[in-house]
Amino acid sequence: MFRLETEVDKARRDLLRTRLREANTAASPVLRALRGTPDERDVPLHVWAVNDADGNLAGGLVGHTWATWLHVTYLWVDERHRGRGLGAGLLARAEHIAVTERACRMSRLETWDFQAPRFYRKQGYEVVCVVPDYPPGITEYTLVKRLTPGRHPR
Template identity: 45%
Template sequence: MNFILDESAAFADEVKSQIAAFNAEHWDASLRRPIGFKKLSNTGELLAGIAGRTFGNWCLIDNFWVCASLRGQGVGSALLQTAEDEARARGCRWLLLDTLDFQAPDFYRARGYGEVWCQQHYPVGDGKRWYLVKTL
């Protein structure tokens, strides 16, 4: 068998589209909704944000960031709580996210998230990527 190397974004999008079409035969993907909240400065600069999607029983957070000057002031906790509340209002029962060992695993654990899996040696060496879930 011969395969053609294709690392383009267009190709990745095409594969994703084909998977979505296949999945649509099994569930209504139109129920998938983006979720996101942000905090802006007075000049419109992004200071904090959380983004992901909800689908059925689940909320998946893809990205969550707070600028260094606001960390430790409750902004992250409030932003995460806002996303959890919205997910719950949409009927989600669980929230899933991942974090690297040098990012915020203790932050999430302190807010009721439990480890479901730890990807060891990520991306190299002794790094870890934690997958955490919270019941909403």
């Protein structure tokens, strides 16, 4: 007999994540072959653009690297600085770090139709998944890019 509970429980969430990762690693030869524990392989990667004049955040990229992949979670540029290449520069810098310091070969991200799918295509990303009506009335895209050593600015 089991009791089902629905409250938010961070300790149980962390335990569940650990147990799922352990099961996945045990079941997958690819994951077993990767060096380090799962938490060591999932390394945050952040790139910030800070305005020299006032110290304010002009843009930023938050992501992580794992299993030779860069995963871009957030990329944002303040509206006043858009259209000047800052977003492309943030992305290129993250890709450079992923390739040269973390041996990544691929990058992935998700974006909605009203955000930046065209921007990412211009940066060399290809759409591999389209999820219509997620959330209702909006289309979500998953895009990937093969990362090539030597093609990323410092």
